[in-house]
Amino acid sequence: MFIYVVIVLIDPYGLWKQGMKRDFYVSSALCLISFCIAFALAMRWSIPSLSPFLVYWIKKLF
Numbered sequence: 001m002f003i004y005v006v007i008v009l010i011d012p013y014g015l016w017k018q019g020m021k022r023d024f025y026v027s028s029a030l031c032l033i034s035f036c037i038a039f040a041l042a043m044r045w046s047i048p049s050l051s052p053f054l055v056y057w058i059k060k061l062f
Contacts, residue, residue: 001042008035 012027040047 001039004035004038008032 008028008031012024012031015021015024015027037047
């Protein structure tokens with residue numbers, strides 16, 4: 001967990017230093033989502049599948 005947090009903090013920092021603030025915020029949000037999913041999987045929490053929802057919308061589109 002500690003290594004994951006360090007990578008998440010260091011990775012988008014280069015974007016901030018280059019002045020790419022919007023990219024920094026998007027990258028940070030995606031890293032936060034990724035961390036939450038990894039933490040839930042590590043704690044063996046059940047994560048609901050989005051498959052039925054996606055299948056429904058794809059069938060509706062076609």
